[in-house]
Amino acid sequence: xxxxxxxxxxxxxxxxxxxxxxxxxxxxxxxxxxxxxxxxxxxxxxxxxxxxxxxxxxxxxxxxxxxxxxxxxxxxxxxxxxxxxxxxxxxxxxxxxxxxxxxxxxxxxxxxxxxxxxxxxxxxxxxxxxxxxxxxxxxxxxxxxxxxxxxxxxxxxxxxxxxxxxxxxxxxxxxxxxxxxxxxxxxxxxxxxxxxxxxxxxxxxxxxxxxxxxxxxxxxxxxxxxxxxxxxxxxxxxxxxxxxxxxxxx
Amino acid sequence: xxxxxxxxxxxxxxxxxxxxxxxxxxxxxxxxxxxxxxxxxxxxxxxxxxxxxxxxxxxxxxxxxxxxxxxxxxxxxxxxxxxxxxxxxxxxxxxxxxxxxxxxxxxxxxxxxxxxxxxxxxxxxxxxxxxxxxxxxxxxxxxxxxxxxxxxxxxxxxxxxxxxxxxxxxxxxxxxxxxxxxxxxxxxxxxxxxxxxxxxxxxxxxxxxxxxxxxxxxxxxxxxxxxxxxxxxxxxxxxxxxxxxxxxxxxxxxxxxxxxxxxxxxxxxxxxxxxxxxxxxxxxxxxxxxxxxxxxxxxxxxxxxxxxxxxxxxxxxxxxxxxxxxxxxxx
Ligand SMILES: Nc1ncnc2c1ncn2[C@@H]1O[C@H](COP(=O)(O)OP(=O)(O)OP(=O)(O)O)[C@@H](O)[C@H]1O
Ligand SMILES: [Mg+2]
Numbered sequence: 334x335x336x337x338x339x340x341x342x343x344x345x346x347x348x349x350x351x352x353x354x355x356x357x358x359x360x361x362x363x364x365x366x367x368x369x370x371x372x373x374x375x376x377x378x379x380x381x382x383x384x385x386x387x388x389x390x391x392x393x394x395x396x397x398x399x400x401x402x403x404x405x406x407x408x409x410x411x412x413x414x415x416x417x418x419x420x421x422x423x424x425x426x427x428x429x430x431x432x433x434x435x436x437x438x439x440x441x442x443x444x445x446x447x448x449x450x451x452x453x454x455x456x457x458x459x460x461x462x463x464x465x466x467x468x469x470x471x472x473x474x475x476x477x478x479x480x481x482x483x484x485x486x487x488x489x490x491x492x493x494x495x496x497x498x499x500x501x502x503x504x505x506x507x508x509x510x511x512x513x514x515x516x517x518x519x520x521x522x523x524x525x526x527x528x529x530x531x532x533x534x535x536x537x538x539x540x541x542x543x544x545x546x547x548x549x550x551x552x553x554x555x556x557x558x559x560x561x562x563x564x565x566x567x568x569x570x571x572x573x574x575x576x577x578x579x580x581x582x583x
Numbered sequence: 584x585x586x587x588x589x590x591x592x593x594x595x596x597x598x599x600x601x602x603x604x605x606x607x608x609x610x611x612x613x614x615x616x617x618x619x620x621x622x623x624x625x626x627x628x629x630x631x632x633x634x635x636x637x638x639x640x641x642x643x644x645x646x647x648x649x650x651x652x653x654x655x656x657x658x659x660x661x662x663x664x665x666x667x668x669x670x671x672x673x674x675x676x677x678x679x680x681x682x683x684x685x686x687x688x689x690x691x692x693x694x695x696x697x698x699x700x701x702x703x704x705x706x707x708x709x710x711x712x713x714x715x716x717x718x719x720x721x722x723x724x725x726x727x728x729x730x731x732x733x734x735x736x737x738x739x740x741x742x743x744x745x746x747x748x749x750x751x752x753x754x755x756x757x758x759x760x761x762x763x764x765x766x767x768x769x770x771x772x773x774x775x776x777x778x779x780x781x782x783x784x785x786x787x788x789x790x791x792x793x794x795x796x797x798x799x800x801x802x803x804x805x806x807x808x809x810x811x812x813x814x815x816x817x818x819x820x821x822x823x824x825x826x827x828x829x830x831x832x833x834x835x836x837x838x839x840x841x842x843x844x845x846x847x848x849x850x851x852x853x854x855x856x857x858x859x860x861x862x863x864x865x866x867x868x869x870x871x872x873x874x875x876x877x878x879x880x881x882x883x884x885x886x887x888x889x890x891x892x893x894x895x896x897x898x899x900x901x902x903x904x905x906x907x908x909x910x911x912x913x914x
Contacts (some may be wrong), residue, residue: 406799407795407904411795411796411797412797417795423789425785425788425792428784436796437796439778440783441797445803446777446778446779447778449777451773452778452780455778521652
């Protein structure tokens, strides 16, 4: 097998006595969707934070495309092809939807120390941003301030902000959380369409979405991965069923 | 460009001012108007980091006062013909505005670079406290400079020389300050819409998000801090010229508080906010101080109300009223 795009080994991150990540190991191949599931408090959001670089790892190694990034700051990782969304929506509330995505696109340039030309008139950036908005189905809302968008639309906006950077690896923290079934289905369809073009680490509680999308699944409980494998194997794993899916799971 | 009509309006009014007040005490009116513009300049510089960058600096007087002292010290040396330093080569003072004012901006900007580099590692309340602490250090530094008057400060022999202009003439000085204010407002109207300004505002709204997007946010905040400091230095250079006097009071913390009041009163993150804020603040001071020395007791509650009910300050009240009237006329 070719070298994995993301390789995580022995990752540890504790909050005081709580070991939120306690020896996490996983690998994601280029173009694959790797789902991480587990009960509340299992450490999934913490894992995303550590991989993105927002939380320091206490032990372990993170490699992106073969390069160790364990100690790189967030911005450096973003420039190397990592993008994330947040479980609790995090956008720029006063900026329009388009401007949110424009700033995300601008972040990929070497620097943004321009003091004279209005950003609004930078057509190339605006075009890329508009295309990303169209991809998530938000083109009609481009001029609305992000704060006035519905919850589901803000989540779509977050995905557009991540996509416009053309990341190699997208970290999605519960992208369908709090969405109605319609919006949810639209996100699943979008992720399906993205599949193959980039790798995705998908944290998600909606099991239908997970089994519809994932190439591999890792199950986390109390900061530890207790099982990892293709969806069919996870579904059949007795320990997983006991720990997480519940006896009545399909 | 649509944001420039208030500038044009203010410019017209300000250009006409020295002519329309002919009946009144001209020196008095022009003096106050000049002071308002200088404080507006200081407010504009603070607004860049406070209003657009979300950095509550409580030490802005340090940059203002440093700018003033640079002009004062250079001018004193020129007056007495004493060199500033004789090693490694002799450097004398100067009364030339074209040399002294840029040096004032440079000194204030360098100071902002040092203070900003250290204090921008913190945020929130810590940032407020640490900028205050640094500013008080600079304050005591100038208090201890006995050669330049210590606590008593330093009187200038004359205002700076600026080519064909005679800045000793209040009206000419007034017009020069007006021109600088207009220039700064114009440059700032560009900056806040350009890449740098938009990124700065993004950092203000959600710094964590901006970092995750890939922005080294510390660097952007520091550059804004330095620009802001240099601009406050220019305002300081102007105030030294207007009053022909510099003293540590220019750097003391109540002055930093005044600048914050001017920005909040006028409207944080509003291009023309500090102009409205400075005008209101200094005029209120003028009127209320004549009436009672505890005039801050009256201004305080007004500020609290503004913070609670009008985040955009006086500027939004003015601009809001104007645009509503326009809408009414259209409909
Ligand atoms: N900032 C923090 N300070 C202290 N403890 C924290 C912090 N963030 C998370 N924790 C704890 O770390 C553990 C893992 O939390 P985390 O948010 O990573 O779980 P999660 O799997 O994302 O849960 P959920 O499914 O509810 O989103 C939990 O016990 C949580 O209480
Ligand atoms: Mg979580």
